[in-house]
Amino acid sequence: VQPVVLAANQPPKFYRGGRRISEFRQLPVTDQHGPPYGSEDWLGSTVSNYGTAVGATRLPDGRLLRDAIAADPVGYLGAEHVAALGANSGLLLKLLDAGERLPVHCHPSRAFARMHLDSMFGKTEAWIVLATDGDEGFVYLGFHDPVSDETLDNWFTAQPPSEILAAMNRISVRAGDAILVQAGMPHAIGAGVFILELQEPTDFSVMLEWKAFGLDSLVESQLGMGGLEALACMDRSAWSSSQLEARFIRRGVVRRGAIEGVFPDDAGGYFRAVAVDSVTTAGLDAGYSILVVLEGAGLITTGDVTMPVSAGSTILIPYGVGNIALSGEFFGVRCLPPDPASFAATQA
Numbered sequence: 586v587q588p589v590v591l592a593a594n595q596p597p598k599f600y601r602g603g604r605r606i607s608e609f610r611q612l613p614v615t616d617q618h619g620p621p622y623g624s625e626d627w628l629g630s631t632v633s634n635y636g637t638a639v640g641a642t643r644l645p646d647g648r649l650l651r652d653a654i655a656a657d658p659v660g661y662l663g664a665e666h667v668a669a670l671g672a673n674s675g676l677l678l679k680l681l682d683a684g685e686r687l688p689v690h691c692h693p694s695r696a697f698a699r700m701h702l703d704s705m706f707g708k709t710e711a712w713i714v715l716a717t718d719g720d721e722g723f724v725y726l727g728f729h730d731p732v733s734d735e736t737l738d739n740w741f742t743a744q745p746p747s748e749i750l751a752a753m754n755r756i757s758v759r760a761g762d763a764i765l766v767q768a769g770m771p772h773a774i775g776a777g778v779f780i781l782e783l784q785e786p787t788d789f790s791v792m793l794e795w796k797a798f799g800l801d802s803l804v805e806s807q808l809g810m811g812g813l814e815a816l817a818c819m820d821r822s823a824w825s826s827s828q829l830e831a832r833f834i835r836r837g838v839v840r841r842g843a844i845e846g847v848f849p850d851d852a853g854g855y856f857r858a859v860a861v862d863s864v865t866t867a868g869l870d871a872g873y874s875i876l877v878v879l880e881g882a883g884l885i886t887t888g889d890v891t892m893p894v895s896a897g898s899t900i901l902i903p904y905g906v907g908n909i910a911l912s913g914e915f916f917g918v919r920c921l922p923p924d925p926a927s928f929a930a931t932q933a
């Protein structure tokens with residue numbers, strides 16, 4: 586196994602965006618008159634866009650990443666990971682450029698996914714804000730007052746957009762902030778917010794809003810169950826912005842010189858992320874991971890392979906390459922699958 590440079594991988598999406606992904610990757614920016622749009626770039630993806638065959642990462646040698654991992658799980662993931670998660674990376678990473686506000690939606694928990702979707706993974710996710718239009722952007726997270734089943738059903742049927750948004754916490758975000766979005770939590774990303782998104786490796790989404798986004802087919806059915814039935818996985822309880830702030834949001838944690846974990850500790854059963862600065866960190870331990878370089882340029886060395894990296898590089902690093910030496914002056918985020926012991930604890 587060797588480190589692999591991941592090229593852009595943009596399955597078609599219904600919402601506007603994509604310019605920031607092209608700029609980040611230093612590719613020509615082409616205005617997209619969609620839909621579909623290239624508003625997401627899936628990194629190290631072992632899954633496909635729900636109900637389609639696209640989205641899975643293909644390696645430069647032509648193989649699907651998931652097939653390469655299946656052929657050499659310990660080489661890619663390490664024995665401890667495979668013992669806990671099997672031959673599954675346990676991680677889906679995305680660049681997401683919200684060129685418009687996204688619809689309010691949520692994702693199922695592992696328990697819901699086990700019961701209804703034949704999957705050991707749900708889709709807890711987390712965001713690292715990379716940029717916003719202007720100094721700050723906005724996201725919507727959780728209802729600020731409890732929402733009854735009847736109200737939620739009415740919203741889903743009647744689609745009053747201002748009423749739904751008004752019921753949610755509107756939270757300002759800046760580049761460097763990190764936010765954990767646990768399964769079930771209703772959420773939406775505001776216009777102009779560009780994020781790096783870590784997720785469990787599935788494409789399970791349950792939409793509360795559909796009409797304004799042309800998703801009319803979801804009224805009858807989402808995730809293979811009734812449209813309303815799928816909403817059973819949405820958290821209708823009240824969250825205050827101070828509760829959300831204390832439990833799920835960490836401000837300014839992704840910055841040069843930082844060496845701490847990015848997300849709250851209880852995210853470790855789902856994924857991990859560490860800010861990496863080659864000026865203050867000479868090396869990284871072995872581990873399946875995806876390095877996203879945000880600024881600067883330098884080299885990574887594993888075994889006898891040395892690879893140049895620079896802002897916009899996304900590199901998949903298999904466990905089997907061993908320790909990773911860093912040189913030059915670059916800064917980025919290393920994204921990792923769940924800690925195997927924490928993963929096992931969340932399955933209990």
Ligand SMILES: [Zn+2]
Nearest residue numbers: 690691692710
């Ligand atoms: Zn989401």
